[in-house]
Amino acid sequence: MTAAPLPADEYRRLLDLARYQILDTGQDETFDRITRLAARVLNVPVAVLNLVDQHRQWGKSAYGLGDTTAPRHDSFCAWTILDDRPLVVENAPQDARFRQNPMVTGAPHIHMYAGAPLISPAGHRIGTLCVTDDKPHPLSPGDLQALQDLAAIAMNELELRRQQLEAQHDAQAQRQQVAELRRTLEQARILEGVSSLMDLDLEPEAATLAAASLISEAIGADYAGLLTWHGDSFTVQAAHHQPGLPAQVLALAEQLPHLPGGVTRTLRGLDRPLYLANYAAHPQALPALVEAGVAQAAWVPLGEGEAGPTLLLALRVQGHAVTDWRAGDRTLLEAAGRTIRHALQRHAALQQVHEQARQDALTGLFNRRAFDEDLDTREAAGEPFALALVDVDGLKGVNDTEGHAQGDRLLQVFGAALAAQVGEGGAAYRVGGDEFALLVPDQSQEELLERIDVAMGAAQQITVQRTGASTGVVRWNDAPSRSTRLTLADERMYAAKRRRHATQQH
Numbered sequence: 001m002t003a004a005p006l007p008a009d010e011y012r013r014l015l016d017l018a019r020y021q022i023l024d025t026g027q028d029e030t031f032d033r034i035t036r037l038a039a040r041v042l043n044v045p046v047a048v049l050n051l052v053d054q055h056r057q058w059g060k061s062a063y064g065l066g067d068t069t070a071p072r073h074d075s076f077c078a079w080t081i082l083d084d085r086p087l088v089v090e091n092a093p094q095d096a097r098f099r100q101n102p103m104v105t106g107a108p109h110i111h112m113y114a115g116a117p118l119i120s121p122a123g124h125r126i127g128t129l130c131v132t133d134d135k136p137h138p139l140s141p142g143d144l145q146a147l148q149d150l151a152a153i154a155m156n157e158l159e160l161r162r163q164q165l166e167a168q169h170d171a172q173a174q175r176q177q178v179a180e181l182r183r184t185l186e187q188a189r190i191l192e193g194v195s196s197l198m199d200l201d202l203e204p205e206a207a208t209l210a211a212a213s214l215i216s217e218a219i220g221a222d223y224a225g226l227l228t229w230h231g232d233s234f235t236v237q238a239a240h241h242q243p244g245l246p247a248q249v250l251a252l253a254e255q256l257p258h259l260p261g262g263v264t265r266t267l268r269g270l271d272r273p274l275y276l277a278n279y280a281a282h283p284q285a286l287p288a289l290v291e292a293g294v295a296q297a298a299w300v301p302l303g304e305g306e307a308g309p310t311l312l313l314a315l316r317v318q319g320h321a322v323t324d325w326r327a328g329d330r331t332l333l334e335a336a337g338r339t340i341r342h343a344l345q346r347h348a349a350l351q352q353v354h355e356q357a358r359q360d361a362l363t364g365l366f367n368r369r370a371f372d373e374d375l376d377t378r379e380a381a382g383e384p385f386a387l388a389l390v391d392v393d394g395l396k397g398v399n400d401t402e403g404h405a406q407g408d409r410l411l412q413v414f415g416a417a418l419a420a421q422v423g424e425g426g427a428a429y430r431v432g433g434d435e436f437a438l439l440v441p442d443q444s445q446e447e448l449l450e451r452i453d454v455a456m457g458a459a460q461q462i463t464v465q466r467t468g469a470s471t472g473v474v475r476w477n478d479a480p481s482r483s484t485r486l487t488l489a490d491e492r493m494y495a496a497k498r499r500r501h502a503t504q505q506h
Helices: 010-019 029-042 141-199 204-218 252-258 287-292 327-356 368-381 395-402 404-421 445-460 482-505
Strands: 046-052 056-063 087-089 112-119 125-133 223-230 233-241 274-276 294-304 309-317 385-393 427-430 435-441 468-475
Touching: 010 125, 029 046, 029 056, 029 125, 029 141, 112 141, 125 141, 204 223, 204 233, 204 309, 204 327, 233 252, 287 294, 294 327, 309 327, 368 427, 368 435, 368 482, 385 404, 385 445, 385 482, 395 404, 404 427, 404 435, 404 445, 435 445, 445 468, 468 482
Parallel strands: none
Antiparallel strands: 046 056, 046 125, 087 112, 112 125, 223 233, 223 309, 274 294, 294 309, 385 435, 385 468, 427 435
16 A cells, blocks of 8 residues: 655645634534535445545545544545546555555445545645445546536635634634723723822822722722731721622721731732732631632732832632633733822822922032931941042132132032932932032942042033032941041042142142
8 A cells, every 4th residue: 555645735735724724623514415415416325525634634524434534644535635636546456556545455445436626725735525435436527527516615615614714713803802992991091090099189098098999999809908017017908899798808907917927928028019819729828818708819019108118909709700810900900000109109209308308409419418318328228338528629710700600500510410420329419518429339439439520521511610529439348437437538538629739739
């Protein structure tokens, strides 16, 4: 027995066959009518509609036989798809290609085979409509033409079915697109509402509670609350709950802070949302909440409130129609979280400026008070840092010859350039009339002096007077305490000033 060779276009043929999504589908009366008609018209006991896959022939419809699936190397149809014309085998037991074929030596004992290829609009032969008989059965030219006509009808049905499937797929995709657009618009509406709430003249806590309620209702949460940390403990304020919620869940605000352990106690420093689709499966799940029916939980960080870090807690209970935190839920929660977080940060910044007046009015830099507070903070943190005290030389000359407005402009340009040079984690301060300071993460004196020289270079462009910057740099390990660091920086600054004056006199 000889297996059929592969068609020259085999790869493209298989891709074309896959487009019809027909393999391994169920019975279809449309194709059964064609095989019944083929058997009747050609007066044969067996008619089959076969598709030839990579390693097998698979029967979509068969009249006179059961399952016609067979390995491709045993397939008569694999020979038929090599040509556009019908393949006729009049005496299979005498044909060298088929006499050892199991379908010849055994059931259905094929003696005569005739197959017409199913030719797709792309020109690929993806299968056959074939007839067989277990005894000699000559076929006339009219018989073969009828077989070809029926094969063409079958191919038309396959093509129609493909087009319908693609139309259904396109319609489904369009419905999904419309649904996604609606969800996006709804999310935009919710986010707009959250933003509006945070802009109202409300206390941050009240605005955040109202925003949390709006968000939670939009995602279908059964319960939502705000968790605010106070040191190592926290409090819970209910923001939203669905009617009919179990009493154990409603009592969450009172119970949760007093229950030992739990997921929440590990989340004080949470900086990204945490979603649990199966709360009970978490190793730190609280039995009381599991017994109350909590199924899903989400924690979304909202930034620093007035008391401390704040989280939005959203819960769904057993039996909820949605069994996971969907992509849309997460998108809305995270976008709303950012909106609230930014609003809280803005409020905190404005409050801080208002209460502490930490900003220098002329340059926009931090002032002396801010410098003292920030230096204390860095000292307490115990992390390496460097500080620089800077005195602008030549300011009096600018004021005397070009006017105080130009002197102010010199300070403003220097301050802006200095702020641009401090880098990440650093801050620039105006601590006196012509005195500035820098606090930055630990770095070498050379690097810090270079930053200050760049800033001074920018300031020197606005005046014809001789100006410069005398700087004293101290790294955190140059002196043992705050006061000694400041004293050392001051001494180094005045030493630099003396050297500058000596150089100018010579």
